[in-house]
Amino acid sequence: MNQEKKNLIVGQSGGPTAVINSSLYGVVSEGLRQDRRIGEVYGMVNGIEGFLQGNTLNFREALPGTMLEGLKTTPGAYLGSCRYKLPEDLEDPVYPRLFEKFEEMNIGYFFYIGGNDSMDTVSKLSRYAEKIGSDIRVIGEPKTIDNDLVLTDHTPGFGSAARYVASTVREIVLDANVYEKKSVTIVEIMGRHAGWLTAASVLARKTAGDNPLLIYLPETAFDQEVFLEKIEACFSKNPNVIVCVSEGIKDKDGTFICEYDNSVGTDSFGHKMLAGCGKYLENLVRNRLGVKARSVELNVSQRCSAAMISETDQKEAVIAGEFGVRAALKGETGKMVSYVRTSDLPYAMVPGLEDVNEICNKEKTVPLSWITEDGSDISDEFLVYALPLIQGSVKLPLGTDGLPAFVSRK
Amino acid sequence: MNQEKKNLIVGQSGGPTAVINSSLYGVVSEGLRQDRRIGEVYGMVNGIEGFLQGNTLNFREALPGTMLEGLKTTPGAYLGSCRYKLPEDLEDPVYPRLFEKFEEMNIGYFFYIGGNDSMDTVSKLSRYAEKIGSDIRVIGEPKTIDNDLVLTDHTPGFGSAARYVASTVREIVLDANVYEKKSVTIVEIMGRHAGWLTAASVLARKTAGDNPLLIYLPETAFDQEVFLEKIEACFSKNPNVIVCVSEGIKDKDGTFICEYDNSVGTDSFGHKMLAGCGKYLENLVRNRLGVKARSVELNVSQRCSAAMISETDQKEAVIAGEFGVRAALKGETGKMVSYVRTSDLPYAMVPGLEDVNEICNKEKTVPLSWITEDGSDISDEFLVYALPLIQGSVKLPLGTDGLPAFVSRK
Numbered sequence: 001m002n003q004e005k006k007n008l009i010v011g012q013s014g015g016p017t018a019v020i021n022s023s024l025y026g027v028v029s030e031g032l033r034q035d036r037r038i039g040e041v042y043g044m045v046n047g048i049e050g051f052l053q054g055n056t057l058n059f060r061e062a063l064p065g066t067m068l069e070g071l072k073t074t075p076g077a078y079l080g081s082c083r084y085k086l087p088e089d090l091e092d093p094v095y096p097r098l099f100e101k102f103e104e105m106n107i108g109y110f111f112y113i114g115g116n117d118s119m120d121t122v123s124k125l126s127r128y129a130e131k132i133g134s135d136i137r138v139i140g141e142p143k144t145i146d147n148d149l150v151l152t153d154h155t156p157g158f159g160s161a162a163r164y165v166a167s168t169v170r171e172i173v174l175d176a177n178v179y180e181k182k183s184v185t186i187v188e189i190m191g192r193h194a195g196w197l198t199a200a201s202v203l204a205r206k207t208a209g210d211n212p213l214l215i216y217l218p219e220t221a222f223d224q225e226v227f228l229e230k231i232e233a234c235f236s237k238n239p240n241v242i243v244c245v246s247e248g249i250k251d252k253d254g255t256f257i258c259e260y261d262n263s264v265g266t267d268s269f270g271h272k273m274l275a276g277c278g279k280y281l282e283n284l285v286r287n288r289l290g291v292k293a294r295s296v297e298l299n300v301s302q303r304c305s306a307a308m309i310s311e312t313d314q315k316e317a318v319i320a321g322e323f324g325v326r327a328a329l330k331g332e333t334g335k336m337v338s339y340v341r342t343s344d345l346p347y348a349m350v351p352g353l354e355d356v357n358e359i360c361n362k363e364k365t366v367p368l369s370w371i372t373e374d375g376s377d378i379s380d381e382f383l384v385y386a387l388p389l390i391q392g393s394v395k396l397p398l399g400t401d402g403l404p405a406f407v408s409r410k
Numbered sequence: 411m412n413q414e415k416k417n418l419i420v421g422q423s424g425g426p427t428a429v430i431n432s433s434l435y436g437v438v439s440e441g442l443r444q445d446r447r448i449g450e451v452y453g454m455v456n457g458i459e460g461f462l463q464g465n466t467l468n469f470r471e472a473l474p475g476t477m478l479e480g481l482k483t484t485p486g487a488y489l490g491s492c493r494y495k496l497p498e499d500l501e502d503p504v505y506p507r508l509f510e511k512f513e514e515m516n517i518g519y520f521f522y523i524g525g526n527d528s529m530d531t532v533s534k535l536s537r538y539a540e541k542i543g544s545d546i547r548v549i550g551e552p553k554t555i556d557n558d559l560v561l562t563d564h565t566p567g568f569g570s571a572a573r574y575v576a577s578t579v580r581e582i583v584l585d586a587n588v589y590e591k592k593s594v595t596i597v598e599i600m601g602r603h604a605g606w607l608t609a610a611s612v613l614a615r616k617t618a619g620d621n622p623l624l625i626y627l628p629e630t631a632f633d634q635e636v637f638l639e640k641i642e643a644c645f646s647k648n649p650n651v652i653v654c655v656s657e658g659i660k661d662k663d664g665t666f667i668c669e670y671d672n673s674v675g676t677d678s679f680g681h682k683m684l685a686g687c688g689k690y691l692e693n694l695v696r697n698r699l700g701v702k703a704r705s706v707e708l709n710v711s712q713r714c715s716a717a718m719i720s721e722t723d724q725k726e727a728v729i730a731g732e733f734g735v736r737a738a739l740k741g742e743t744g745k746m747v748s749y750v751r752t753s754d755l756p757y758a759m760v761p762g763l764e765d766v767n768e769i770c771n772k773e774k775t776v777p778l779s780w781i782t783e784d785g786s787d788i789s790d791e792f793l794v795y796a797l798p799l800i801q802g803s804v805k806l807p808l809g810t811d812g813l814p815a816f817v818s819r820k
Contacts, residue, residue: 016588046590076584083589167813171714174486174816178426179493180456203811296709304581307717391812402801403577403613406584 005037006108008325011044011051012077013084013114013121014143017157018164018309019317021078023113023141025071026321028059031109032068037329042105045409047082048112048121051101052094063407070407072314073396075304078407085117086124095128102136109137109328113321115144115155119336119360126334126356137328140336140356141320145303147196148363151354152338156320157303159313159389162200164305165189165298166390169204169244172296173211176240184231184241184285186295187212188278190302192248194365195219197302200386201244202378211242219365220375221252227281228288230376249277257281306404311392316349323351347388415449416518418735419466422487423457423494423524423531424553427567428574428719429727431481431488433523433551436731438469439478441519447739452515455819457492458522458531461511462504473817480817482724483806485714488817495527496534505538512546519547519738523731525554525565529746529770536744536766547738550746550766551730555713557606560774561764562748566730567713569723569799572610574715575599575708576800579614579654582706583621586650594641594651594695596705597622598688600712601656604775605629607712610796611654612788621652629775630785631662637691638698640786659687667691716814721802726759733761757798 008031012020024043031041041059044051057079059068071078087094102110112122122140129136142149145161169187176185189198195217202215213234216222222245234241249257258277278295286293320337327335335353342348370382399405418441422430434453441451451469454461467489469478481488497504512520522532532550539546552559555571579597586595599608605627612625623644626632632655644651659667668687688705696703730747737745745763752758780792809815 012588016585050590074584075581077588080590081588163813167717168711168715170813170816171485171716172710174484174818175426175710175714177818178422178487178491180460180490203813296711297707299706300582300585301578301706301711304585305578306581307577387811393806393808396803398803401613401797403573403580406580408584408587 005039007040007042007106008038008109008111009042009044009056009105009107010079010111010113011047012079012081013047013112013118014081015303016075016077016081017143017145017303018075018160018305019156019314020113020143021071021074021076022314022317023143023156023321024078025068026318027111027113027141027325029068030322030325032059034325034329038109039106043079046080047084048086048098049082049084050080052098056105057409062409067407070397070405072318073306073309073394073404074406075306078409080409083117086121090124090128090131098125099128099132099134107136109139109325111139111141111324113141113143115142115146115149116361116363118143119149119356122336122356123334123360129333137331137333139324139328139332141324142336142338145197146191146194148194148365149359150362150364151359153341153349154339154389156313156317158196159310159316160305160308161197161302162203162386163310163390164302164308165197165200166203167308168298169201169212169242173204173242176211176242180239181292182235182239183292183294184243186278186281186285186293187242187244188247188295188297189244190298191218191246193218193363195246196366198244198246199366199370199378199382200390202382203386203390209237211238211240212244213238213241214243214376215378216243216245216249216376217366217371218246218248218250219368220371222249222257222375223251224257224284228285231285231289243281245277245281247277306396306406309394310390311394312389314394320351327353344384415447417450417452417516418448418519418521419452419454419515419517420489420521420523421454421457421461422489422491423522423528424491425713426485426487426491427553427555427713428485428570428715429566429724430523430553431484431486432724432727433553433566433731434488435478435481436728437521437523437551437735440732440735442469444735444739448519449516453489456490457494458496459492459494460490462508466515467819472819477817480807480815482728483716483719483804483814484816485716488819490819493527496531500534500538500541508535509538509542509544517546519549519735521549521551521734523551523553525552525556525559526771526773528553529559529766532746532766533744533770539743547741547743549734549738549742550769551734552746552748555607556601556604558604558773558775559769560772561769562746563751563759564749564799566723566727568606569720569726570715570718571607571712572613572796573720573800574712574718575607575610576613577718578708579611579622579652583614583652586621586652590649591702592645592649593702593704594653594699596688596691596695596703597652597654598657598705598707599654600708601628602658603628603773605656606776608654608656609776609780609788609792610800612792613796613800619647621648621650622654623648623651624653624786625788626653626655626659626786627776627781628656628658628660629778630781632659632667632785633661634667634694638695641695641699653691655687655691657687716806716816719804720800721804722799724804730761737763754794
C-alpha cells in the first residue's frame with residue numbers, strides 16, 4: 001500500500017435497486033482511474049455494520065479488469081447492505097472505533113450509497129470528522145427507488161423501478177383485457193409515504209382514458225366508498241379496470257388502508273411494516289361490487305429487475321458515482337451528490353452537491369399539484385418529469401445457461 | 411370473397427401467455443402466404459364465445475403488412491379469450507348454430523390456440539364435423555405456461571414462463587443476499603397440479619448448493635413439519651434461504667396447503683381457485699422459526715412478461731402455427747400440433763400431429779424420477795430437458811414513449 005496516497009472505501013446501505021451497483025461502478029472505476037491521487041479502492045461488505053466487523057474487500061482483487069463492468073447490469077447490492085443506524089450521540093464509543101479503523105486502512109475518502117437513512121450515516125460521520133479534526137472526506141451517493149430524497153431532481157434507482165412499473169402495468173393491462181367479463185385488478189406498488197413509483201404507473205397508459213383508470217398515492221386521503229363508486233363509473237369505459245395503489249395509502253384519519261386487514265410491525269428504523277392493501281381492496285371490490293377481482297403485488301422485482309433497467313438511470317448512476325469521487329478529491333465532504341435538471345425538453349441533467357444535513361431524515365413527496373383534485377389520477381406535469389427518466393433499454397450479458405449473468409462476491 | 415377458396419378462422423382461448431400471439435402469427439402468416447388455397451384469414455374475438463356473438467375480424471384489415479410482426483412481441487391474447495366449454499352432448503343446438511356460422515363465412519379451416527380445455531373444444535368440433543359430414547378441418551394449437559399437455563415434448567408458452575421464473579428467482583436471490591441476518595423468502599409460482607414451472611426455478615441456481623435451496627412441486631406430498639426442519643438445516647449453508655413452491659402444493663391427505671389459510675372457490679371449469687400458499691408458509695416460518703420471512707407471488711407476469719420471452723419458445727410457437735395450417739391443407743383434422751424432440755444435445759425439435767381426443771382433459775405432470783426422493787429438489791434430468799427451452803432473448807420494439815410497443819385490436 002502506498003502510504004503517501006490515501007485509500008478510498010465505499011459501502012452500500014438500505015434496500016437494493018437495479019442500479020445501486022452502477023453507482024458503485026462509478027465510484028470504484030473513478031477511484032481506480034485516479035490512481036495518482038488515490039491508493040487502494042476498498043469496499044465494505046454489509047455496509048458500516050460489516051466494516052465494524054472488519055469485513056472489507058479490495059476491488060483490484062475482487063473484480064479485476066473488465067469484470068468490474070458486470071456491476072452495471074447486476075441488481076441487488078454487490079457489497080451487501082445493512083440497516084444500521086449510528087447513534088445520535090457523537091460521544092458514543094462507536095465513532096472513535098470507526099475512525100481508528102479508517103486510520104488503520106489509511107482511508108481518506110469514504111463513500112456511502114443509500115437513501116435517507118444512509119445519508120444520516122454520512123451526516124454523522126462527516127460531523128464527527130469535523131469534530132475531531134480528521135481530514136477524511138465523507139460523501140453520500142443517493143439511491144432509492146422511492147425517489148423521496150430532497151434537494152435532488154430525482155434519485156438513481158427510480159428511473160429503472162419506474163420503467164419496471166410502467167411496462168409491467170402495461171402487460172397486466174394486456175393480461176386483463178383478454179376476457180370480456182367485468183374485472184378489477186388492483187396493482188400494489190412500493191412506496192410508504194411517497195407515491196412517486198405508483199405515479200409512474202401512469203406511463204403505462206397509451207392514450208388518455210386508457211388503463212390504468214385509477215391511480216392512488218399516499219399523498220392524498222383514500223376514501224373506500226368513493227373508490228367503489230369510481231370503479232362502478234369506470235365500467236362504462238372498460239369492463240377490465242386496472243387500479244394502481246401505493247402500499248402506503250391512508251384514509252383521512254391517517255389509518256393505513258392495509259391496517260383494515262393486517263397486523264403491522266416496525267422495522268429497526270421505526271418504520272411501519274406494511275403489507276396487503278392490494279389484497280384488502282381486492283376483497284372489498286369482490287364483496288361489495290360482486291365482480292371478479294384480483295390483486296398483484298409488484299413486490300421486489302420493482303427494485304431488482306435487470307431486464308427493465310433504464311439506460312438513462314444506469315448512466316446517471318455511474319455519472320453520480322464518478323462525480324462524487326472527483327468532488328472528494330477537490331476537498332468536498334458532508335455532501336450528497338444530487339441531480340440538477342437543466343432542461344425538460346430536451347431533457348438534460350448535471351450532477352451537483354448538496355449539504356447532506358439538509359437531506360437526511362427528510363422525505364420528498366409528490367407535489368399535490370401533480371395529482372388530480374379527486375386524488376385518483378396523475379397530471380401531465382408528472383409525465384414531463386418522469387418520461388425522460390425511463391428511457392433506453394440495456395442489453396444484459398447472458399451466461400452459458402442463457403440467463404442474465406450477474407457478478408457476485410463469491 | 412373468393413367462393414372457390416375456403417376461408418380460415420383462428421381463435422385464442424384460456425389464459426394468455428407471452429407467446430400465444432406468436433402461435434397466432436404463425437397461423438395467420440402461413441394462412442396469408444397460402445393465398446392460392448386459402449381465401450380470407452379471420453380471427454374470432456373472445457374465442458368461440460365471441461364467435462357465437464358474431465365477433466370476428468379480418469387480419470388483412472386488422473394488422474396489414476408488417477404490423478402483423480408486432481404479434482411476436484406482444485403478450486396477452488391479441489384476439490381476446492374466453493373460458494367457454496362446449497356441451498358434452500353433440501345433439502346440443504349450439505353445434506348446428508356454430509356450423510351455420512362457419513358456412514356463412516365459408517370457413518374451411520378452424521384453428522384454436524389453447525390448453526386442455528381448448529383442446530376439448532377442438533375435439534368436440536371435429537367430432538361434430540365428422541358426424542354431420544362437414545369437411546371443415548379443425549386443428550388445435552397448443553398453448554400453456556403450465557406445460558401440462560400430454561403427447562407433446564413441451565408446450566408453447568412454457569419456455570418463456572420458465573425463463574421469467576428462472577431469471578426472476580435469480581434476481582430475488584440477489585435481493586435476499588444483501589443482508590446478513592437470517593431470512594426466508596417463499597416464492598409462489600403458478601401451477602395447480604403440475605409443477606413444471608416451479609421446477610424451472612432450479613435453472614436460477616448458478617452452481618449446486620446455491621439458492622433456491624428448496625423446491626416443492628404439487629407432484630409430491632408436502633409436510634409442513636419436515637419443511638420447517640429443512641429450513642433450519644439450510645441456515646447452515648446460507649443465512650438467506652429461498653424456497654420455491656407451486657401454488658398447488660398439497661399434503662399427504664390431498665389438502666392444498668393454501669387451504670390451511672384461505673377460503674377457496676371454483677372457476678367455470680370446476681377448477682379449484684387457489685391463492686396464498688406462499689403467504690401461509692411465510693407466516694408459518696415467521697411464527698414457528700422466529701426468523702424474518704417474506705413471500706413473493708410471481709403472479710401474472712409469469713404469463714405476460716415480454717422482456718423474458720424465450721427466443722426458442724417464440725420461434726417454436728411460430729413454427730407450430732405454420733405447421734398446423736399446412737397440415738390442415740393436407741386434410742388433417744381433429745389433431746393438435748405437437749413438439750417432438752429429436753435430440754437433447756444439441757437440442758432439436760420437429761413439429762408433429764397428435765389425435766386431439768387423446769390430449770384434451772388430460773394432464774401431464776413432472777415425472778417423479780425428476781424430483782429428488784425427499785420431494786424438496788429437482789434432478790439434473792430436468793435441467794437437460796428445460797435448459798434448451800429458455801434460450802435466447804428477444805429485442806422488444808420500443809414506442810415513442812420508450813416502453814415496449816404492443817399491438818392491440820383498437
